[in-house]
Amino acid sequence: MVRAHLARLASILALVVASSAGIAAAQDAPPSPVASPVGTAGLRSEPFGEVDGQPVERYTLTNANGIEVVILTYGGIIQSIRVPDRDGAMANVVLGFDTLDEYVASSPYFGAITGRYANRIAGGQFTLDGQTYQLPVNNPPNSLHGGEKGFDKRVWTASEGSSPDGPSLVLTYTSPDGEEGYPGTLDVTVTYTLTDNNELRIDYHATTDAPTVVNLTNHSYFNLAGEGSGTIYDHVLQLNASAFTPVDETLIPTGEIAPVAGTPFDFTRPKPIGQDIRDGSSEQILIGRGYDHNFVIDRPEGDDTSLVQVARVVDPESGRVLEVASTEPGVQLYTGNFLDGTFAGTSGKVYRQGDGFCLETQHFPDSPNQPDFPSTELRPGEEYTSTTVFAFSTEE
Ligand code: GLA
Numbered sequence: 001m002v003r004a005h006l007a008r009l010a011s012i013l014a015l016v017v018a019s020s021a022g023i024a025a026a027q028d029a030p031p032s033p034v035a036s037p038v039g040t041a042g043l044r045s046e047p048f049g050e051v052d053g054q055p056v057e058r059y060t061l062t063n064a065n066g067i068e069v070v071i072l073t074y075g076g077i078i079q080s081i082r083v084p085d086r087d088g089a090m091a092n093v094v095l096g097f098d099t100l101d102e103y104v105a106s107s108p109y110f111g112a113i114t115g116r117y118a119n120r121i122a123g124g125q126f127t128l129d130g131q132t133y134q135l136p137v138n139n140p141p142n143s144l145h146g147g148e149k150g151f152d153k154r155v156w157t158a159s160e161g162s163s164p165d166g167p168s169l170v171l172t173y174t175s176p177d178g179e180e181g182y183p184g185t186l187d188v189t190v191t192y193t194l195t196d197n198n199e200l201r202i203d204y205h206a207t208t209d210a211p212t213v214v215n216l217t218n219h220s221y222f223n224l225a226g227e228g229s230g231t232i233y234d235h236v237l238q239l240n241a242s243a244f245t246p247v248d249e250t251l252i253p254t255g256e257i258a259p260v261a262g263t264p265f266d267f268t269r270p271k272p273i274g275q276d277i278r279d280g281s282s283e284q285i286l287i288g289r290g291y292d293h294n295f296v297i298d299r300p301e302g303d304d305t306s307l308v309q310v311a312r313v314v315d316p317e318s319g320r321v322l323e324v325a326s327t328e329p330g331v332q333l334y335t336g337n338f339l340d341g342t343f344a345g346t347s348g349k350v351y352r353q354g355d356g357f358c359l360e361t362q363h364f365p366d367s368p369n370q371p372d373f374p375s376t377e378l379r380p381g382e383e384y385t386s387t388t389v390f391a392f393s394t395e396e
């Protein structure tokens with residue numbers, strides 16, 4: 001209680017300091033390379049430029065251990081996550097950019113909230129209650145991550161949350177009926193909380209005024225050795241998934257739920273991400289150019305919604321560990337296969353294929369066209385809720 005109260009006081013102070021600093025804060029300055037001193041948990045903000053005349057803010061969440069998460073109101077983008085290695089050295093473990101202009105110009109969804117529908121919808125079409133909806137075909141022949149201007153490209157409204165677990169940032173966005181072809185006015189809230197247990201918790205909530213579909217996730221690319229430090233092929237991944245959803249050549253699920261056993265997709269026991277990523281005998285690896293697949297998260301019988309452990313990733317070099325838990329039925333493992341060396345990231349290093357991995361907790365791709373997949377429909381009076389926790393630690 002006292003601790004929470006102190007944290008709250010600290011965060012109010014931080015906000016006051018931030019607002020009195022006002023526009024003096026450098027718009028595009030990189031996050032401070034110095035870890036915040038232990039004990040200054042809180043939330044602070046600064047201006048971060050404009051998109052289409054709309055001001056964008058940058059918020060920094062800091063916990064009592066000096067871990068720092070920086071989030072933009074543009075796309076709800078996680079710009080950086082600074083965590084210690086086994087010797088206490090801090091590094092930013094997510095890919096991103098220094099400036100807003102770079103996010104607007106060329107971001108492959110770095111750190112962003114993807115929606116209304118994360119991943120692909122076949123042909124950009126689905127039928128709901130007998131009515132067919134056409135979405136933008138922005139990843140021919142399919143619709144990807146909510147269309148031309150999805151949630152990753154919207155400016156969200158920010159406020160400070162009141163979680164007892166640590167500083168939290170609440171982002172809201174109202175997506176009008178028909179936006180990007182989707183029916184229903186969708187009211188969305190995404191809350192980021194940084195706990196003193198070094199967890200970044202993301203809570204999603206949405207309601208609609210007409211039947212629609214929704215599937216939200218965060219598209220962070222992680223590199224536990226630090227962004228810009230090379231590939232993640234030596235990171236050791238364990239996934240609690242005995243099955244995955246194979247895809248056709250356009251990355252749309254075939255509808256099959258296939259066991260991972262005996263395939264490059266078996267991460268049920270810890271395995272370096274790169275071990276089987278060049279297995280040319282696997283048609284699925286060839287189609288994805290690596291891993292770009294939805295895994296079916298193992299859950300206790302009859303439990304579709306509780307928060308369960310999804311993944312554990314270790315960078316043996318730095319000792320940094322990322323554990324992912326989620327209420328979602330699926331997770332997209334994407335190994336940055338489309339990063340092609342055409343731009344540089346936060347630290348000025350060029351990003352190339354395999355330089356980051358995403359674990360996008362989600363409902364399965366193309367569920368609106370797959371009656372046997374868990375439903376992504378949302379109707380008036382219902383609440384969409386989803387939680388994912390990214391927990392950071394180290395091991396020897
Ligand atoms: C997802 C998709 C990938 C790719 C990335 C963004 O992970 O599954 O195919 O589109 O987003 O580049």
